[in-house]
Structure formats: structure tokens, C-alpha cells
Amino acid sequence: MNANFVTAESLSGTDSSELTQRLRRESHMLAIVAHELRAPLTVIELASHLSGSPHITAVQRIKGQQRIKRQVKFMSMIINDLLDMSHVQSGMLTIRPELVRLEKLADAAIDTVSPFIDAKQQICAINRNDKCATLFADPLRVTQVMVNLLMNATKFTPAGGHIELTLRGGSHYSGFIVKDSGEGIAPEDLGKLFKMYAQLKPENGASRSGLGLGLALSRAMVELHGGSIRVTSAGPGLGTQFIVKIPNRGPRSPPVIRDPWAL
Numbered sequence: 001m002n003a004n005f006v007t008a009e010s011l012s013g014t015d016s017s018e019l020t021q022r023l024r025r026e027s028h029m030l031a032i033v034a035h036e037l038r039a040p041l042t043v044i045e046l047a048s049h050l051s052g053s054p055h056i057t058a059v060q061r062i063k064g065q066q067r068i069k070r071q072v073k074f075m076s077m078i079i080n081d082l083l084d085m086s087h088v089q090s091g092m093l094t095i096r097p098e099l100v101r102l103e104k105l106a107d108a109a110i111d112t113v114s115p116f117i118d119a120k121q122q123i124c125a126i127n128r129n130d131k132c133a134t135l136f137a138d139p140l141r142v143t144q145v146m147v148n149l150l151m152n153a154t155k156f157t158p159a160g161g162h163i164e165l166t167l168r169g170g171s172h173y174s175g176f177i178v179k180d181s182g183e184g185i186a187p188e189d190l191g192k193l194f195k196m197y198a199q200l201k202p203e204n205g206a207s208r209s210g211l212g213l214g215l216a217l218s219r220a221m222v223e224l225h226g227g228s229i230r231v232t233s234a235g236p237g238l239g240t241q242f243i244v245k246i247p248n249r250g251p252r253s254p255p256v257i258r259d260p261w262a263l
Contacts, residue, residue, distance in 0.1 A: 033078070033082070036078055037075060037078060040071035040072070040074050040075050041071075041075075043067060043068075043071045044067075044068050044071050044072070047064040047065075047067045047068045047071075048064075048068065050064055051064045051065070066115065069115070070115040070116065070119065073112070073115065074116075077147075077151070080144075081213040081214060081217060082213070084144075084213075084217050085213050085216070085217060088216075088217065088220045093220060093221070093224065094224075095137070095138035095141050095221070095224050095225060096138050096140075097136050097137050097138050097225070098136070098137075098138070098139065099134055099135075099136055100134065100135060100136075100137055100139045100142070101133070101134050102133040102134065102135060102167050102169065102174055102176065103128055103133070103167060104139075105139055105142050105143045105146060106126060106128075106146065106165060106167055106176065108143050109143050109146035109147045109150060109165075110124065110126065110150070110165070112143075112147050113147055113150040113151055113154065116151065116154050116155075117150075117154050117163065120154060120157070120158075120159045120160075120161075121159055121160055122154060122157060122159065122160065122161050122162065122163055123160075123161070123162050123163070124150075124162075124163045124164070124165070125162070125163070125164045125165070126164075126165045126166075126167075127164065127165070127166040127167065128167055129166065129167060129168065129169075133167060133168070133169025133174045134169075134174070134248070135174040135246055135247075135248045136247075136248060136249050137225050137246055138221075138225070141221045141224070141225075142221075142225075142246065144217075144218075144221065145218045145221050145222060145229075145244060146165070146176065146178070148214035148215065148217065148218045149178040149214075149215075149218060149242045149244070150163065150165065150178055151214065152178075152214055152215065152242075153178055153179075153180035153182065153240070154180075156180065156182040156183045156240070157180045157181055157182035157183075157239075158182065161180065161181045161182055162180065162181040163178070163179070163180045163181075164177075164178070164179040164180070165177070165178055166179070170248075171248075172247065172248060173227075173245045173246065173247055173248060174245075174246060174248055175227070175243070175244045175245040175246055176244055177241060177242065177243050177244070178241070178242045178244075179239065179240070179241040179242075180239050180240055180241075181239045182239055182240060183236065183237065183240075184233045184234065184235050184236045184237050184238040184239050184240055185231070185233040185235070185236070185240055186233075186235060186236055187233075187235065190231055190232075190233065193215050193231055194215050194216055194218075194219045194229075195216060218244075222244055222246065225246045225247065226246070226247050227244065227245050227246035227247060228244075228245050229242065229243065229244045229245075230242070230243050231243075
């Protein structure tokens with residue numbers, strides 16, 4: 001998010017229609033941020049109030065603490081996404097690559113997302129087909145991409161649904177696939193997913209929560225590694241699949257003639 005909001009000094013020489021559109025975008029964005037932060041704050045406030053009740057049971061207290069922890073983590077993700085998007089827009093987002101094990105990053109991502117998966121009683125399977133797969137990448141950023149895609153999956157998959165994380169490796173590329181049994185995406189909407197603040201309307205016309213930053217950030221982070229991210233879906237109600245590929249030796253590797261793992 002850019003912090004360069006419109007001021008009185010910036011009005012001079014600015015086209016009125018362009019200024020109006022910019023003001024509307026920023027107002028809409030701020031409204032979304034306020035809404036997204038207000039919801040977890042409400043949950044935290046209620047859980048905190050209940051935890052102080054003399055009539056609360058030990059089980060209820062533990063559940064309340066888990067709820068608070070989950071919502072605080074969710075708020076941290078929102079704030080981090082806003083900061084990272086600001087860095088993307090200013091060209092300041094950087095990566096610090098090192099040799100990392102893909103399996104280790106997957107474990108860290110699942111640990112972050114598991115409270116949200118458990119809350120919806122979803123089933124998450126990890127296919128560790130390449131336990132020794134390693135790549136030259138920024139562990140923090142790759143884990144962040146995994147978390148974003150897994151959070152997207154749990155958000156758009158109904159309670160009791162299935163989520164699958166598959167690790168893949170090869171001589172030139174390593175990567176992963178996040179697949180879910182959720183809402184799916186219409187073919188005409190696939191190209192809109194990686195745009196900033198993109199929020200597709202569900203089939204039932206209900207309002208959609210979220211800032212619409214996670215997928216745009218994920219693409220930016222993957223491309224900084226010289227990799228690629230793409231999405232496939234058979235259509236509404238048929239689930240979604242995100243495929244991420246990152247060169248094992250970083251973006252300055254020699255060009256690869258043939259893709260070592262076809263997806």
C-alpha cells in the first residue's frame with residue numbers, strides 16, 4: 001500500500017477524473033482494511049471478556065486463548081501484507097536466498113496455517129514426494145508464498161473440505177502445488193486473481209472478505225526468485241490448484257531448455 005495519499009498540495013495540475021478515481025480507490029482500500037481488522041478485534045474482545053468470567057470452565061478458557069491466538073496471527077498477516085505490498089510498489093522488496101530444504105519450509109507453513117484449517121475441520125494432506133528437494137531461495141519469502149496459498153485454500157474451501165500440499169523437485173526446478181476442493185474459479189476470472197485488491201464475487205453474490213493482496217504478493221515474491229506461479233480450475237464448485245516453480249539455483253541460472261517436471 002502506498003502511503004502517498006492525496007493532499008491539498010497535490011490537487012494542482014491533476015486531472016479531476018483521475019483524482020476522483022484515485023480517491024475512491026484509496027477510500028475503498030481503507031474501508032476494506034478497517035473491516036478486516038475490526039472482525040478479529042471483535043473476536044479478541046469477546047474472548048478476553050469471557051476469559052475473565054468466574055463461571056468459565058477450563059476447556060472454555062483454553063478455547064478462548066486459542067481463538068485469540070488465531071485472530072492475532074490473522075491480524076499480523078494483514079499488516080505484513082500491507083507492508084510488503086508497499087515495498088513491492090516502491091521496488092524495495094528484496095530476497096535473501098540461501099540453500100534450503102523445501103520440506104522444512106512446508107512444515108513451517110503448515111504450522112502457521114493449521115489453526116485456521118483446524119477451525120474449519122478441514123483435512124490437509126502433505127505429499128512429500130521429494131523429501132530431499134532443495135533450492136536456492138529466500139526461506140522467509142517462499143514460506144510466505146506457501147502460507148498465502150494455503151490460507152487462500154482454507155478460506156475458499158467449506159468446512160470439512162480437503163486441501164493438499166504437494167512438494168515437487170527436479171534437477172533445475174523445485175516447487176509445490178496447493179490444491180483444494182473449494183469454490184473453484186470460472187475460466188474468465190483466472191486472469192484476475194493476481195491483480196492487487198482483486199476480489200472475485202462468489203456465485204451466491206455474497207460479499208467477499210480479504211484485502212486481495214495475498215496472491216499479488218505471492219506472484220511478486222516468486223518472480224523475484226526467477227520462478228513462476230499459475231492457477232488452474234475446472235470451474236465453479238470444482239476446486240482450485242496453484243502451481244509454483246522456482247529455479248534451484250536462483251534467477252541468474254542458465255536458461256533451461258526443457259521443463260524437468262511437467263504439471
